Amino acid sequence: MKRLISPILLLGICFIFSGKALAAATPNLASMDWSVTAQGNLAASPPSDEAVAALVAKLEGIPQNFTICSSHFANLRNSGNLSLVVSTSDGRFCDLNIIDKTSSGFNLSNLQIGHAADGAVTEDIAGDGHFELIVSTDFTGYQGAQHCVAKWPVIYAWTGTGYSDVSDQYKDYYARQLTSLQKEIAMIDAKKNMAEEGSAALSRGPSSSTITQAPSAINEDSETQSEQMGNGLSGSSGSFGAVLLQPSPVPQQLAAIRPDRFQLDCTEAEASKIERFLGIDQEAGMSDTIKWADSDDPGDREFAAAILADIATPDAVRDLHTLSRDSNGDVAIAAKYALKQVHQGPVVHTVDQERSPPMPVPRALE
Amino acid sequence: MTGVPGGICNASITNEVDSIYTSDNAVCTSSTKPWSCCSGAGTGSCPAATPNLFSLIASTESSYTQFGYTTANGLDGQWPKESATVPAGKYVGLMQVALQMAQGNTYASPMDTAWNWLTNVQIADDIFSQKLGYIGVIEKNAMNSHPGLQALDGYDAENMALLQYGGFASPTLPSVQYYVVLKVSGIWEWVQNPHASTKGQAYVTKVRNATPPNSTTCN
Numbered sequence: 029m030k031r032l033i034s035p036i037l038l039l040g041i042c043f044i045f046s047g048k049a050l051a052a053a054t055p056n057l058a059s060m061d062w063s064v065t066a067q068g069n070l071a072a073s074p075p076s077d078e079a080v081a082a083l084v085a086k087l088e089g090i091p092q093n094f095t096i097c098s099s100h101f102a103n104l105r106n107s108g109n110l111s112l113v114v115s116t117s118d119g120r121f122c123d124l125n126i127i128d129k130t131s132s133g134f135n136l137s138n139l140q141i142g143h144a145a146d147g148a149v150t151e152d153i154a155g156d157g158h159f160e161l162i163v164s165t166d167f168t169g170y171q172g173a174q175h176c177v178a179k180w181p182v183i184y185a186w187t188g189t190g191y192s193d194v195s196d197q198y199k200d201y202y203a204r205q206l207t208s209l210q211k212e213i214a215m216i217d218a219k220k221n222m223a224e225e226g227s228a229a230l231s232r233g234p235s236s237s238t239i240t241q242a243p244s245a246i247n248e249d250s251e252t253q254s255e256q257m258g259n260g261l262s263g264s265s266g267s268f269g270a271v272l273l274q275p276s277p278v279p280q281q282l283a284a285i286r287p288d289r290f291q292l293d294c295t296e297a298e299a300s301k302i303e304r305f306l307g308i309d310q311e312a313g314m315s316d317t318i319k320w321a322d323s324d325d326p327g328d329r330e331f332a333a334a335i336l337a338d339i340a341t342p343d344a345v346r347d348l349h350t351l352s353r354d355s356n357g358d359v360a361i362a363a364k365y366a367l368k369q370v371h372q373g374p375v376v377h378t379v380d381q382e383r384s385p386p387m388p389v390p391r392a393l394e
Numbered sequence: 395m396t397g398v399p400g401g402i403c404n405a406s407i408t409n410e411v412d413s414i415y416t417s418d419n420a421v422c423t424s425s426t427k428p429w430s431c432c433s434g435a436g437t438g439s440c441p442a443a444t445p446n447l448f449s450l451i452a453s454t455e456s457s458y459t460q461f462g463y464t465t466a467n468g469l470d471g472q473w474p475k476e477s478a479t480v481p482a483g484k485y486v487g488l489m490q491v492a493l494q495m496a497q498g499n500t501y502a503s504p505m506d507t508a509w510n511w512l513t514n515v516q517i518a519d520d521i522f523s524q525k526l527g528y529i530g531v532i533e534k535n536a537m538n539s540h541p542g543l544q545a546l547d548g549y550d551a552e553n554m555a556l557l558q559y560g561g562f563a564s565p566t567l568p569s570v571q572y573y574v575v576l577k578v579s580g581i582w583e584w585v586q587n588p589h590a591s592t593k594g595q596a597y598v599t600k601v602r603n604a605t606p607p608n609s610t611t612c613n
Contacts (some may be wrong), residue, residue, distance in 0.1 A: 039395050050418060088566045093524060119521045121561030138564045140591070144479035169593045172455035172490055176478045332595070357603050365596035372592070380569050
């Protein structure tokens, strides 16, 4: 028994000491200087993820059972102190907060973030010395693995008493986004045409319609190659192939190279929303949306529901009523809630604030 | 039935998926699960309000599939079901949990969330249990600050955790949860949050109305 206990005791002591050493190695972010003028300030010399996670856990009153999706310090308030923009994940989607250190404690502002986003981008959009935060939010509903989520960038800024959605003030930013999305759509369309031509060539004869990928070439640019090879769902470049397996030296049929249909749907939906937002065309995207609403694929019909709610013209609302009676339950549910959104008015992007001290960590969660 | 790292399995997995949830979420603790089925001092056990909840979630998240037929790296076959959001593949499998990337280009155990549906469900169970714990804390704090407020029942606690699992509510912020406390006819009550996102409410309703298969294959 003694023989057993001694190594266990030794191990235990090692754990205790290594734990203390780790704790000592993680700087206490709460007590550090957050000022803009600090030498080598926190924006220029960012703290470790461990230090950021420790602060978030302390402020939220939760155990540190999460990972940092992204974090950075930025001068968002022009108050003399930097703000910490941090998103965390417990194994599902990232949760975005801005943490401000004030004379009376810490303020925590929670922002909505899209399912596809890891964090937020800080930018001086107007070039006036004031930084804004661009947060990718969901424009269409979350459909799990069945369909992409179209995104909508919301611009937040400090407005004296809190962070607010100031997207309306930055139409030029959205105009630039529109140009970029239009280029993306043109590129996807070109890929689609190439794939269709490839398929046609394939049907004429296999010898003229295959590509032989040299493994070495694939290794040099695996991301581009995997995209060309149509990895993942509906041809999007997913996590597999490039990571798990060595590339196949077997000649590939061009038919396997297909554009990411879902990404195209989402990109088109995002572009048309900007057109409506900028007042270019209040019914922009309606023809695409009708096509999705009439699709045999329930995923497309569900996707259409959120867009119809955003268009919200009498025609769009009528189509939404039709979808609310869809034979597919998910489509009908999505359409009913989209109708509820129409009655509530446009989606409002609010920021929820919480002031420290946080709630205590319950023993059962420790 | 054991986990199958890759390939196709042809056996009923629904019972096992659900048992992972029901066996792990039945314990009441006074600090995190004060909801109404935990009577007395708030300790003891409390059967899961929705025994097939994980089947319902899997149906909504992945159409109850760990793998899907697609082409990857020139190979047509059953590949882990990847999230459709861009970048694709950030979330995988039955319960669409985050893919934990292995270091380097070789198969390693963290990839189990992609290749082993049992691991995928167990990770989801860890996440969901944690969310139920957060809900318990929100509930307890609300009951302490609102005299007369009743405990949530297990079904309502699940709805709160579902909204979080769907990615529509921050874990600890009371004002963004599925239910909030409001005074109705002079009494504090849990009511559906009028400010909760309609997309989030649609997600919870979709899960609740999902039709899981009676038996399914792993692909």
